[in-house]
Amino acid sequence: MKIWMFSWLVIFFILIGLSLPGCSSPAPAESPAQGSPASIAPPPQHAPVYSSAAATADQPAIGTEGNLKLPEAKLKGEVSLEEALAARRSIRQYSTAPLSLSDVSQLLWAAQGITDSSGKRTAPSAMATYPLEIHLVAGNVEGLAAGVYLYVPSGHELKKIKDGDFRKEISRMPAAQNGAIDIVITGNLDKFARFGENGIRFICLEAGHAAQNICLQATALNLGTVTTAGFSEEQVKTVLGITGNKTVLYIMPVGKKT
């Protein structure tokens, strides 16, 4: 056989070989069955999608537009999800001890924190619309002045609405008055207008997701909380300075256990 014929034959077989399945690139790993433990993606390595530079566990930093930047939320705790589910109870009495700023940061992150670069959050939302707003009525928090704040998920920040301790005015319920903080979940109905008559149902479902996240996070931090819905919506709106087509869904006091 002539040398040039031999060379062409070698090239031909190399090309055939590359086109065979499994030769050009490694075979993809077989995907595990849906729902099996192996199909659960590992938790992301601690790579928050916001920067919490300079905020410490007990001191906020200055964030965007004068907001207060909260310390970074932790992705590991000492209590398993199963333990938190088993231990969760409505707690309505609290000690007078203050909450730490990192506790507050963790609770707000659990409610509506952003968890990936597309802006998706800890709680699910119909068509990723995110109609919920989380207000913080802070009364007794180390490193944070008493006041009403709005949680800003982008940047993991607090926007101050007003100074002062409004725990006694937010609700007549003793639990809401005695927690170190009240977390108030409200919903922007305009954002759900496109869902028509389903809008109000969807928004209530979303509040449930966020509230359960707060319950489990509080339990994991050994804090007490309760979901309360017995309040005057008008009174809460006045305290929070809320206007527009919004609805108040839950007040959740949080405090250290007695």
Ligand SMILES: Cc1cc2nc3c(=O)[nH]c(=O)nc-3n(C[C@H](O)[C@H](O)[C@H](O)COP(=O)(O)O)c2cc1C
């Ligand atoms: C929609 C809803 C509204 C609630 N409203 C109040 C309330 O206004 N005041 C209160 O003390 N507890 C309130 N709760 C808490 C329930 O009383 C409590 O979940 C129930 O007694 C079961 O106890 P557990 O949460 O410890 O399991 C509410 C719970 C839900 C789900």
